[in-house]
Amino acid sequence: MAVALTMVQMKVAVLRHSMSGQRAGFVAIGAVTGLVLAGATIWLGLSGAEVLAATYAVWMLGWIFGPAFAGGGDETLRPEFFTLLGLPPRRLAAGLLVSAFVGVAPAISLLALVGLTVLGARQGLAAALVSLPALVLQLAVFVLLSRVAVALLGVALRSRVGAVGAGLANGLVLALLGQIWVVFVALGQSGGVPPVVGTVARYLPSGWGVAAVEAAASGDWGRTAAALAAMAVLVVLLLAAWAALLTRRAGSARTAPGGRAPMRATTASGAVLAKELRTWSRDLVRTHQLTFALAYGVFFAGAPLIIGIPVMLPLAGPIFVVMAAALSANLYGTDGTALWLTVMTPGAADVRGRQHAWLLTVAPIAVVLTVALTAVADGSWPAMLALLVALLGGGAGLVPLASVYALIPGTDPHRRGGNPLRSTEEDGAVTGMVYAVLALASLTAVPATVVAVLTGWPGVVLAAVTGWACYWWFGLLAERRLLARGPELLETMRTGRRPAVTVATGRPGKWTRYEALPRRERIIVGVCYSIGALPLFPQGVVPAIIKLNGGDTRAWFLAMYLPPGLQWPTIFFMIALGLAIYATGVIIPFRYKAGESQQNADEPAEVPAT
Known part of the structure; x- marks a missing residue:
């Protein structure tokens, strides 16, 4: 426990001192996007267990394969930092696991898992109470699956076959997540979530929490205990696997084996x-x-x-x-x-x-x-x-x-x-x-x-x-x-x-570079560029094209669920909203003019060498 608390304090300190400049803007953008997705997931808790289980399967895939696209995931505290302390692998893994719950991504995932409580509250007090340990265990499963996946990917990248295989798997999953509208359309054509999808989603680790809540609602306490125990056992197994993989991490670079043909370039x-x-x-x-x-x-x-x-x-x-x-x-x-x-x-x-x-x-x-x-x-x-x-x-x-x-x-x-x-x-x-x-x-x-x-x-x-x-x-x-x-x-x-860059003042001038804007304006501009596409394209341009082609696909297009008289006004409003958000991100840099040359307040000043 002492090791875990120390690592939590270390991570909090690192995050507190690093939340400045451009990084703070990207964290804010990710937090806003994550809150929107978490809110949508909680709302899906009202739609039924099948949809919620399938949604949590998507969250699980994001935790597993997302780090491959984001540079390896959050490793504020790395195992290499503690090599000289001589900590046993399991104690090191346990400490790193506890510290992994500190951050924006775990907090947003925990909020999304509140959908379990919403699902349980609709079915009775007992199911709502069971959802509380279920969502904690479910979050632990997500975090550990992510850590084990990153560790396995590191091992895979030590050989050419592993690097190619990891690239194929990551590309497949992220491409399907990027084309999730295809799944929505397929489900819409079939009249909703097919029973087989709900069944498979429940058997996946991401669906065990839903299964526990459903069993508690029906009074099947044996199945409830089995689902919760299965998640607890999976957490222990994943922790043991992660501890074993931590011992294989090395600090040397890896290259693919190849010949040593000399270079014969003449220029x-x-x-x-x-x-x-x-x-x-x-x-x-x-x-x-x-x-x-x-x-x-x-x-x-x-x-x-x-x-x-x-x-x-x-x-x-x-x-x-x-x-x-x-x-x-x-x-x-x-x-x-x-x-x-x-x-x-x-x-x-x-x-x-x-x-x-x-x-x-x-x-x-x-x-x-x-x-x-x-x-x-x-x-x-x-x-x-x-x-x-x-x-x-x-x-x-x-x-x-x-x-x-x-x-x-x-x-x-x-x-x-x-x-x-x-x-x-x-x-x-x-x-x-x-x-x-x-x-x-x-x-x-x-x-x-x-x-x-x-x-x-x-x-x-x-x-x-x-x-x-x-x-x-x-x-x-x-x-x-x-x-x-x-x-x-x-x-x-x-x-x-x-x-060092000059900090902009609040006077009109020419276009100001992003890093020269004050922190609040950087965050606003970043959020505008990130979320502007949501109303403009998925909720505006795409449904407009569907209507012009005579289609009636609903999927996740808000306008298509409204009465015919309100569909085009909603589409125009979404397009205008997206353009307005982008315009805000463009106009803000014109409102600031470079002030007196000084060290950026977000960056620590260097001490001159003596």
């Missing part, structure tokens, strides 16, 4: 190209990311086949390109302090070499996917080729550009811990960069794709022009930035601390 760009190609083939973290992007693209585009819609299949290649660009956007950050080699070698042509290596790694796979699936689905060749060409050029330009303009300090590859996915301390910043590059890369293909849809093959020509322009111009900007600010970027990589 600086060729040397960078050869080095990067070897990194893409030998670094198991990059292997995992590339496999994840490929699996996500294929499964995301193939998910609508569940309801008999094949039109998205040709998009597998373009989705793969966008996801690969987003996951590799912090290219220089993941290299660590090796950046000094570039800084100390003028004219090294580093940016162009990295662009060529990225294209040679991603383009062949994307071309094969797009051509094959377009032929299978009988898609539009001009539109698909224009989209692919434009995205390849945009991705090749944005990857180095985002990396040097928004570099996130990372861990040197040879110092990566037992969780290889955790290459940086700033998980929120990395997640924000991924989403930003996803959006920007998609925007680079909009002009050419629109022209291809309207005119046909001229759009492919325009895609070649815009793709080459993005590749050349963005690469040139990145190269100039690297040459001009190389020492500052290296200092950021070495210390993990960004240079």
